[in-house]
Amino acid sequence: MRISTKQSRELELLSKAYEKSGRNIATLLDKNIASLIITGNKVLGLNNVTGVEVLPRQISHGVEADINIQPNIVLNRPIHICTGFLEKRGMQKIVFNIRIGDNSSVKFVAHCTFPWVEEFTHEALSNVWIGKNAKMSYMDEHHHSESGSINLKTTTKAFVSKGGYYFNSFVLTKTRVGVLNFNAEVELDDDAVAEMVTKIKASHNDRVMVREKIDLIGSHSRGIAKSVIVALDEAQARVVNEAYGRGDYSKGHIKCEEITKGKHVQVSTVPVLKVFNDLSELTHEASIGRVNAKQLETLMSKGLTEEEATNLIVKGLVS
Amino acid sequence: MLCLEKVSLRRQDKYILKDIDMCFEPGKRYVVLGTNGAGKSSLAYTIMGLTDYRPTEGHIVLDGTDITDFSVFQRASLGITLLWQEPARFQGLTVRQYLSLGGKISVEEKELKEVLSVVGLSPNLYLNRMVDELLSGGERKRIELASVLLLKPKYAIVDEPDSGIDIMSLNMIQDVIQLIQDRGGTPIVITHREEIALSAEEGFLLCNGSIWKKGKASELIEYYKERCDRCEHANAPVTEEGENE
Numbered sequence: 001m002r003i004s005t006k007q008s009r010e011l012e013l014l015s016k017a018y019e020k021s022g023r024n025i026a027t028l029l030d031k032n033i034a035s036l037i038i039t040g041n042k043v044l045g046l047n048n049v050t051g052v053e054v055l056p057r058q059i060s061h062g063v064e065a066d067i068n069i070q071p072n073i074v075l076n077r078p079i080h081i082c083t084g085f086l087e088k089r090g091m092q093k094i095v096f097n098i099r100i101g102d103n104s105s106v107k108f109v110a111h112c113t114f115p116w117v118e119e120f121t122h123e124a125l126s127n128v129w130i131g132k133n134a135k136m137s138y139m140d141e142h143h144h145s146e147s148g149s150i151n152l153k154t155t156t157k158a159f160v161s162k163g164g165y166y167f168n169s170f171v172l173t174k175t176r177v178g179v180l181n182f183n184a185e186v187e188l189d190d191d192a193v194a195e196m197v198t199k200i201k202a203s204h205n206d207r208v209m210v211r212e213k214i215d216l217i218g219s220h221s222r223g224i225a226k227s228v229i230v231a232l233d234e235a236q237a238r239v240v241n242e243a244y245g246r247g248d249y250s251k252g253h254i255k256c257e258e259i260t261k262g263k264h265v266q267v268s269t270v271p272v273l274k275v276f277n278d279l280s281e282l283t284h285e286a287s288i289g290r291v292n293a294k295q296l297e298t299l300m301s302k303g304l305t306e307e308e309a310t311n312l313i314v315k316g317l318v319s
Numbered sequence: 320m321l322c323l324e325k326v327s328l329r330r331q332d333k334y335i336l337k338d339i340d341m342c343f344e345p346g347k348r349y350v351v352l353g354t355n356g357a358g359k360s361s362l363a364y365t366i367m368g369l370t371d372y373r374p375t376e377g378h379i380v381l382d383g384t385d386i387t388d389f390s391v392f393q394r395a396s397l398g399i400t401l402l403w404q405e406p407a408r409f410q411g412l413t414v415r416q417y418l419s420l421g422g423k424i425s426v427e428e429k430e431l432k433e434v435l436s437v438v439g440l441s442p443n444l445y446l447n448r449m450v451d452e453l454l455s456g457g458e459r460k461r462i463e464l465a466s467v468l469l470l471k472p473k474y475a476i477v478d479e480p481d482s483g484i485d486i487m488s489l490n491m492i493q494d495v496i497q498l499i500q501d502r503g504g505t506p507i508v509i510t511h512r513e514e515i516a517l518s519a520e521e522g523f524l525l526c527n528g529s530i531w532k533k534g535k536a537s538e539l540i541e542y543y544k545e546r547c548d549r550c551e552h553a554n555a556p557v558t559e560e561g562e563n564e
Contacts, residue, residue, distance in 0.1 A: 228410075295407045297369050300391040301400055302470060304420055312421040316411030 010039050014084045017115040020143070028080050035080040038063050040092060051104070052079060062093030062123075071101030071131065078107035078137075089119045095127075098138075102131035102161075108138040114145060121151040128158035130166055130192075137167040143175050148204050150178030157185055160192035162218065169197040173230075173318035177206040184211070184225075190218035190247065196225040199318045202235035213242040216250035216280060226255045227269075230314050234264040242272040245280025252281075258288040259314060320344055321366070321399070321474050321505070326377035328365055328528075335361045336528045339377070343474060343505050348496070350516045350536050351509045352543050353525035354550065359509045360404060362525065363476045366507075367401040368394050398473030404482055404509075406463040409450045417450045418466055426469060434465040437498065439491050456483035464495045475499050477508045481515060489514055516540050 014037070015025040028035045028045060034052040037045035043056045043063055051073030056065035067079075085092050100106060114120060130136050144150050160166045166186060177200060186194045194214060202208045208231075214223035229237045243252035256269040271284040291310050299309035321343045328336040336358050343349055353359045364372035366379065368391045378387045381397055389397075409417060418434070419426045432442035438461040448454070450462060460483045467475055477499075480492045492515060496506045510516050519536040524543060532539055 292407070293370060295409060297367075297391050298403060298407045299420065301367055301369075301395050301403075302420055302466060303392065303395040303400075304423060305392050306390075308421070308423065312412065312416075313409065315421065316409050316416070319411040 010086065011044055013086045014039055014044065014082070017084055017086065017113045018082065018111070020115050023111060025082070028082055033077050033080055034075070035082070036065060037082045038094065039084045039086055040090070051075070059093060059095065061091045062095070064095035065097070067096060067098045069100045069104045069106050071103055073101065073104040073106070075106045078109045081108060081110040083110070083112045085114045085117060085120060085122065088116055091121045092123070094124045096125070098126060098128045100130045100134045100136045103133050104131065105135040108136070110138065110140040111143070112140070113143045114150060115143060117145050117150055118147050119149055122153070124154040126156040128156065128166070130158065130160045130164040132161045133163040134161070135165040139169045140171070142172040144172070144178060146176050148176040148178050148206060152178060153181045155183040158194070159187045160189060160194055162190045162192060164189070164192045166194040168195070169199070171199045173199055173201040176204060177202045177208055179207045180209065182210045185213035185215065186223065187215045187217055188221035188223055190220060192218055192221045194223040198227045200237070201230040201232070201314070201318050202237055203232040204234060206235045208235070208237040210237070210239045211242070212254070214252050214254070215244045215246070216252050217246050219248040219250065221247050221250045222252070224253045224255070227257070228317050229258045229267065230318055231258060231260050231262070231265040231267045233262045235262070236266040238267070239269045240272065241269070241284065243282045243284070245275040245282050246277055248277060248279040250277070250280045254284045256286045257317070259291055259317060260289055261291070261310060320382060322380045323366070324378045324380060326365065326374045326379065328361060328372060329375040334528050336365060339530060341523055341530065341533070343507055345473065345505050346500070346503065347505060347521060348500055348519045349505070349507045350519035350522035350539070351507065351525060352516060352522060352539055354547055357525040358528040359525055360478055361528070363401055363478045363509060366476055367391060367399065400467055400470050400472040400475055402463055402467045402475060402477045402480060404478040406459050408452050408454070408459065412450050413447050414450055414462055415446045417462065418469055424469070430469070434468045437468065437491070437495060438462070438465045439488060440465070457485060460484050464492070468495060468498055471502050472499070472504050474505045474507060477506055479509055479511070481510060481512050493518060513540055
């Protein structure tokens with residue numbers, strides 16, 4: 001990976017931000033690992049390995065990248081993506097067009113770090129296409145500043161071909177959220193499987209909107225969408241989980257857990273299940289409110305105060 | 320000494336527990352017997368002070384201090400703990416975190432491994448596993464036994480320790496209860512299993528929320544086997560005179 005002198009200063013800053021979120025940027029610089037490093041609208045680093053083609057280009061306020069995995073490629077080490085914004089104010093747009101070839105298997109580890117922003121909008125769009133019998137995992141973790149003034153809009157549109165597997169996780173639990181509008185939808189062909197997990201801890205006056213949609217188009221397709229939201233203080237959260245059963249013997253499950261702590265929190269969950277085929281089966285489960293009493297009293301019966309027990313349960317939920 | 324003095328627990332017009340008088344002397348081992356629905360678990364929850372199980376009448380006294388209004392945490396701080404019949408699951412918490420209560424109690428790695436070995440779980444396989452739905456009922460119960468061992472309680476209410484655990488592991492359960500006692504604790508064991516009950520010195524037989532008999536564990540077991548096992552009016556007890564209580 002080549003980095004110019006001018007860019008190396010930015011890398012140094014990004015490295016600090018990365019370390020702040022508990023990571024080591026050296027991982028991204030390993031030439032044996034496919035990686036993409038973005039700050040603002042610049043590509044700071046890029047490394048491709050056999051079978052992986054990452055083609056980034058600058059766009060207005062950001063970067064768009066085509067990420068192509070050739071067929072029959074099995075990557076033993078994940079592709080690392082680091083997206084940073086090191087200024088205090090501004091906007092960033094990120095577009096990823098990810099295409100996984102048939103029978104390939106790949107994992108992405110993505111980190112978005114905006115540690116010093118005060119007024120900032122981040123828009124991310126991921127278009128994902130997963131080939132036949134291919135597997136893809138995308139684990140996205142965010143670290144924001146504690147200003148609570150980030151406006152984050154993230155949209156993922158995925159299609160999983162016959163026999164393919166898609167796992168997507170979005171985690172924002174270690175810092176303030178700001179305003180989040182999270183959208184993820186996946187369409188599944190025959191025998192395709194998808195799992196989507198969202199974990200968010202909102203505090204102060206954070207605002208969270210989560211929408212996850214699973215469209216079970218193909219026969220024997222299966223999908224699960226799971227959201228865990230912890231809302232503290234005056235935070236507001238709204239979760240809409242949708243599942244559509246169209247394919248024969250398709251199965252979908254949606255689950256939402258919203259834990260509240262604070263007199264002024266506002267949370268809601270709306271499950272939407274629609275069946276268009278009498279051979280399809282959809283289920284949902286939801287819990288909303290304070291920490292589970294049995295869990296709480298179990299820990300209190302071992303000597304934790306209510307506060308300590310609540311914190312430990314929440315820590316586990318969002319870990 | 321831990322005593323319940325005329326403790327009753329009433330929900331609307333129904334008594335879940337009624338006029339319970341019982342004392343547990345430090346260092347002894349007790350058994351609580353009774354058919355399903357007799358009030359055994361309600362008694363355990365009442366002693367622990369769980370929500371909805373606060374006595375509507377009577378007092379709970381520990382070493383002369385009235386703890387009736389104490390919270391679960393306060394009672395635990397005084398050395399009372401509960402081994403749950405069906406322990407809760409915790410998403411995202413490892414066995415290590417659970418046993419050390421998120422780091423609140425400092426436990427050496429060696430001790431963690433020892434207690435897991437005592438309850439028949441391999442430390443290498445379990446310390447970093449989650450205490451979640453992926454554990455079987457038996458595995459979860461063993462972790463709960465390990466947790467109680469680590470706490471070294473003065474009074475351990477052990478609610479059906481054998482439920483969910485294979486019959487071959489009865490010796491392990493006996494060992495855990497013995498260890499609690501060896502470490503200065505007073506096990507109060509709720510059980511249906513004769514082998515476990517027999518190892519207690521004294522006990523109480525509950526029926527319909529009241530103490531029906533108290534005394535030596537061995538005598539209570541004989542009475543239970545003879546009268547309660549096939550009782551046609553379980554929890555609607557009949558007095559010696561043939562009248563319903």
